[in-house]
Amino acid sequence: AQTVTQSQPEMSVQEAETVTLSCTYDTSESDYYLFWYKQPPSRQMILVIRQEAYKQQNATENRFSVNFQKAAKSFSLKISDSQLGDAAMYFCAYRSIGYSGGGADGLTFGKGTHLIIQP
Amino acid sequence: DAGITQSPRYKITETGRQVTLMCHQTWSHSYMFWYRQDLGHGLRLIYYSAAADITDKGEVPDGYVVSRSKTENFPLTLESATRSQTSVYFCASSPVAGTEAFFGQGTRLTVV
Numbered sequence: 001a002q003t004v005t006q007s008q009p010e011m012s013v014q015e016a017e018t019v020t021l022s023c024t025y026d027t028s029e030s031d032y033y034l035f036w037y038k039q040p041p042s043r044q045m046i047l048v049i050r051q052e053a054y055k056q057q058n059a060t061e062n063r064f065s066v067n068f069q070k071a072a073k074s075f076s077l078k079i080s081d082s083q084l085g086d087a088a089m090y091f092c093a094y095r096s097i098g099y100s101g102g103g104a105d106g107l108t109f110g111k112g113t114h115l116i117i118q119p
Numbered sequence: 120d121a122g123i124t125q126s127p128r129y130k131i132t133e134t135g136r137q138v139t140l141m142c143h144q145t146w147s148h149s150y151m152f153w154y155r156q157d158l159g160h161g162l163r164l165i166y167y168s169a170a171a172d173i174t175d176k177g178e179v180p181d182g183y184v185v186s187r188s189k190t191e192n193f194p195l196t197l198e199s200a201t202r203s204q205t206s207v208y209f210c211a212s213s214p215v216a217g218t219e220a221f222f223g224q225g226t227r228l229t230v231v
Contacts, residue, residue: 032217033217033218033219035219043207043224043225044222044224044225045209045211045222045225047219047221050219091161091162095217095218095219095220096216096217097216097217105150105167105169105175105216106152106154106164106167106177106220107152107162107164107211107219107220108164109154109161109162109163110161111159111160111161112161
């Protein structure tokens with residue numbers, strides 16, 4: 001079974017600065033997807049960014065980018081020019097490609113990192 | 120409205136009672152999921168469905184029952200609620216295997 005580890009329960013950053021959230025995962029598969037989700041106080045789960053394992057290029061969405069190191073099984077999220085609206089819980093998630101049954105087809109989440117933005 | 124909706128948003132029930140959480144999606148996504156979110160555990164998969172009439176257990180299925188007779192609906196039933204089932208429950212869907220999931224607003228369930 002796959003596991004996802006977020007080693008930083010909480011991070012704090014000054015507004016307008018850059019912060020990096022860490023995520024490592026364990027899998028024996030060679031092809032898969034990785035995601036970062038944001039959960040603000042409203043509780044809604046919002047997809048921030050997606051990375052396909054077979055793509056070497058790191059995904060970027062505006063101020064959000066990832067550093068995907070497949071050999072090291074690392075998938076960190078960098079937030080540039082942090083804004084007050086970025087304050088939230090951030091979850092790293094893994095999903096296998098294809099249907100295999102047996103409980104292996106959902107997203108596997110890390111425990112989350114609580115990001116605080118200091119004004 | 121298009122999307123994925125859960126009902127109710129909040130529910131308080133007593134220990135031993137049966138309770139059903141509803142989930143409805145309008146995208147005709149093949150996959151649907153139920154997660155529970157607890158402090159210190161992140162989101163854990165309870166059950167999922169790859170298509171109508173196909174369901175599989177996730178990481179924490181004990182005490183829960185699901186059904187999927189129609190593609191758009193995926194209800195989650197707690198047959199005899201226990202205090203340990205107090206949690207926030209999320210329903211999600213995805214069009215195919217491997218892609219991201221789209222989440223409902225969540226249901227906060229309290230078992231007293």
